[in-house]
Amino acid sequence: MPESSVPASKSSRRELLQESILEAASTLFIQRGFQGTSMGDIAEAMGVTRTAIYYYFRNKEAILRELTTEVTGMAGKLASQVEDPHDDPIEALRQLVLQHAKLILSHPLQFRVVERNEENLSPALRKSADASRRLVLSRFQTVIEAGIKAGQFRVVDPKIAAFAIIGMCNWCAWWFSAEGKVPLNDVAQMLATFALQSVVRGEERRSRENSVDESLRQLREDLSLLEKRLQNT
Numbered sequence: 001m002p003e004s005s006v007p008a009s010k011s012s013r014r015e016l017l018q019e020s021i022l023e024a025a026s027t028l029f030i031q032r033g034f035q036g037t038s039m040g041d042i043a044e045a046m047g048v049t050r051t052a053i054y055y056y057f058r059n060k061e062a063i064l065r066e067l068t069t070e071v072t073g074m075a076g077k078l079a080s081q082v083e084d085p086h087d088d089p090i091e092a093l094r095q096l097v098l099q100h101a102k103l104i105l106s107h108p109l110q111f112r113v114v115e116r117n118e119e120n121l122s123p124a125l126r127k128s129a130d131a132s133r134r135l136v137l138s139r140f141q142t143v144i145e146a147g148i149k150a151g152q153f154r155v156v157d158p159k160i161a162a163f164a165i166i167g168m169c170n171w172c173a174w175w176f177s178a179e180g181k182v183p184l185n186d187v188a189q190m191l192a193t194f195a196l197q198s199v200v201r202g203e204e205r206r207s208r209e210n211s212v213d214e215s216l217r218q219l220r221e222d223l224s225l226l227e228k229r230l231q232n233t
Contacts, residue, residue, distance in 0.1 A: 018056050020046065022070070025063045026109035034064065034117045064117055067110045068129050075103055076132030079139040089147030090200060093165075096140055097195045101169040101188040104176075111173040137162055144199060153199040165195045 024045045028037040039060055043050040057063045078099045085092035104111050118126060140162035147153030169191060176187060 014056075018066075021053060021056055022063065022067060022110060025060065026067065026113045029064075029113045029117065030109060034060070034113075034120050061120070061122075064113070064120055065122075065125055068114050068121060068125060071103065071107050071111050071114050072129045072132045075100060076135040078103060079136045082139060082143070085143040085146040086150070089143055089150055089152055090196060092143045093140075093147065093199070094192050094196060096143060097165060097169060097192040098188050100136065100166065101172060101191045102184065104169055104172050105184045105187055108173040108176055111170070115170075115173075136166060140166055147199065152201060154201050156199060161199055165198070168194065 021042065025037070025042050028041055028045060032041070037060060039053055039057075040050055042060070042063075043053045046053075057066070079096060082092055082095050082099075114129070118129065121129065137159070141158045144153060144156070144158040144161050148155055148158065172187065172191070176184075178184065182190075
């Protein structure tokens with residue numbers, strides 16, 4: 001057996017058990033609250049000894065710290081990896097929504113725990129989590145601004161639009177179930193479609209009747225877009 005295969009196997013088992021602990025802890029934190037859950041409760045729920053839990057996490061604060069890094073920290077990391085939105089704002093927004101939605105959909109309980117227990121984080125970790133959230137918002141906002149400047153997105157408030165789209169993704173944590181009829185990837189694709197339909201100009205224009213009021217609205221929108229472009233030249 002190759003020497004490198006043993007550490008890989010051990011690492012895989014360790015990661016699986018660590019994920020199981022996080023899952024069990026998340027369920028209990030939701031049911032009983034962070035303060036109402038002990039390390040013993042988590043061990044009992046998993047059918048293992050407290051010693052086994054302590055091997056991976058020193059205390060429940062360490063579990064919450066790991067959950068925050070796994071969800072909030074990863075969201076910021078993923079957002080920062082999206083390519084330059086000026087090349088293709090529509091595709092950039094699609095990728096942002098897909099990866100953010102998939103992260104939430106694959107960690108719904110963990111996300112709910114993190115959102116409800118920010119006051120239990122250390123000041124340093126709370127600051128780091130806030131920075132990750134701001135990064136996600138900033139990235140969405142930048143992509144929407146690029147789409148507006150390119151004439152592909154409707155003239156909307158980029159920050160409000162970003163909040164709305166992120167909120168749509170985040171809300172999945174409260175209703176999505178992996179045992180449901182619609183698979184995770186399909187849900188993420190639907191959310192990406194909804195997000196694009198809310199801002200892309202072409203789709204909106206094709207869906208509306210060509211009334212006088214609508215024509216005037218589009219004209220005002222075009223003039224507003226022209227003003228923005230002139231201000232940036």
